[in-house]
Amino acid sequence: MASAATLSPADTEKLSKLKAAVSGLTQISENEKSGFINLVSRYLSGEAQHVEWSKIQTPTDEVVVPYDSLAPVSNDPAETKKLLDKLVVLKLNGGLGTTMGCTGPKSVIEVRNGLTFLDLIVIQIENLNSKYGCNVPLLLMNSFNTHDDTQKIIEKYKGSNVDIHTFNQSQYPRLVVDDYLPLPSKGRTDKDGWYPPGHGDVFPSLKNSGKLDALIAQGKEYVFVANSDNLGAVVDLQILNHLIRNKNEYCMEVTPKTLADVKGGTLISYEGKVQLLEIAQVPDEHVNEFKSIQKFKIFNTNNLWVNLKAIKRLVEANALKMEIIPNPKEVDGIKVLQLETAAGAAIRFFDHAIGINVPRSRFLPVKATSDLLLVQSDLYTLVDGFVLRNNARKDPSNPSIELGPEFKKVGNFLSRFKSIPSIIELDSLKVVGDVSFGSGVVLKGKVTISAKPGTKLAVPDNALIANKEINGPEDF
Template structure:
């Protein structure tokens, strides 16, 4: 050992020992034996993550950009090359499938309280309502029993459990479990922020959806699924309305024997920050923008070099999950999230992404799927598209309106006046007709009447302190409306 590395190793050992002691103190304060066992598992998982973080930090582990390669043709298969399954094979595969939705997020960015999955997105139905309707129809149509599993966080668990009571008696089994609840770390001392196992909510965080595998096992849900004869898990974000059960992809998972499939889709300029699949040091990896050295970020964003991005729709073998957990093989890339606590203190959160687990599974590869399998609702601009006549609803599934002459979706940018769902809804008397729309930008105090038609490129800008009212029945084609205007009915 060189003289230079000794102080670093000493500091790391001291930090690890201090963290272990603090976590043990938290565990010892839990009196109920069952709760204590569960909490200890969470803290052990967190300690392993912290250990890896310090180790990587000490090594100065940095991505070798020269080793980042575009995956070969055998690693990303076009959806159109997949073979559809026979009805019998489909039914057999569906009988072994479970659907898992990542349901840990709150609707705060869209101005809502409670779980994001409870936001109404179409015809009075929430994300959760649409998901339930889809799987119910799947079960009824194929005479199978595909369960819906919700991975909640401590932020969404209570409210979600209350909400799902309304589905009792429907042809669908719903299971829930919680992703881990781990302590934020003080940036200076590298010690856990909370001093007791309950603590304030703001002192804890869910460590990203990469925690799914350990939490699935810790909660007993993994063993329950295996006991029920389930072999395949379809994982997706609850706010991706395009993430429906696709029997062709399921059949490919079964036939290929792959343990992990990631749905990717062609990148547009709107997706340049999305994670992508690469080959790195001989294996397939998910590369996130946070891992890219700063001097190569523009290269990473290139639509020419990295043509696809991760939709976070994943198909995984449940037996393989059991194996990697039991053998403790998971070591997903750590994402360091810098935050400021309520007290103003600088803290860090260590997180992982579920797609990063791809490197631990045999035969893993990507499927390049059509864009309609990626319909996330992250903002009211997305909500604008989902509520419009661009889509039709079919058994809870959004289908692009056949009257739309081209398969692309318009680019929509709504300003701050539309940011919160409540404000957004108050500005439209009814959703505009946008079947021929290419691009829409709206900023400032703008309202829309009923049956407004928008086509081509439409830009509406209300100056500060002024207002623009688009009257009912107005037709705007390739129009720029700006200034201090009130468009009145004639």
């Protein structure tokens, strides 16, 4: 933690007023209060990690291990059970589906065959536990936004063979920019006064909730952390086996960048350690270089494997000082600041930390309805809760899909398709305006469908559209 000596007199005064105000907030725990004050004092002391561009090195294969080089796992089910009994799966479940027009946790959006993200996650772990007779528990890290709904939703898995545990990430007060006082101390005691401080908070929250010590006591060794909306983030025995054998305390799955991922954080070697480089840390004059697929070929999928005892050691030593991400917001015209951290940035604090360059199939996030179109189409099939890519598609990359605002909300999106079109041979699709799709539609090559303003355009049942621009009914 930044010592008071590194703060200017004005900032020291700000901090002491903030401490006084925070101590009076009855809605949060002492752990949350001290975590928040710690974050603000680090931010005020300006301990930003400036990266010296000339010191950046491309990581070697020892640091970012090629997936193909991982040792195969024994075929003996007893050996597999031993591996899996050391594992815990943790899904980051704090996000709401608001960008896709849903209320409640994003993980309950239906993805395919009437099953939600959470259903698929539970089915996958159920199958592992049944097949190998192991006990892989599922942890859900909620935020105060998703906690109540999630508690109700997981009731339906009561009869399952998966132990499901939930815990909340920290709840921090939003900071009023003008005077650095917490918004809730000014009467904003509703949810708008608070924020969850990013997924970097997973480590202290796991410890503060008591879950970390309980898992270690059960003999668990590794936690696999992933976003609940990444359908590719499934348990991988080869990765787990590699980490246990090589005593790696931390592993970040990275995958080759495409033009869609140029802003994603990347792994670098820096002063002898592996670390995550985010676009926000890049000096302006090097941003184009950062986005180059030639120089920085990989990006962070946010699938992370971390040793539980190492988390305990570092949290207790208050050693996880991840880069602070300032996130300015506005609440009813009041400018506020949220200070957040990211779990991937913790990589440089762990011993023998590595990246593994995994196949693209392990990164299949659903951030928007255009992603939903991909995973609901014939490009994917569903087997035992796993969303698998259709071998009939020869192109390793997915089609690029751009849907207009009429498709942004899940409800509107679903109402515009009688059935999801076949897109096995599609390169790109752009849809503009009030367009709806009949059933049995097949799209191939490059397709643009634009309805003129004020008109509706319905793609007829069983239409085949290949390398075509459609501007009206006469073009079908």
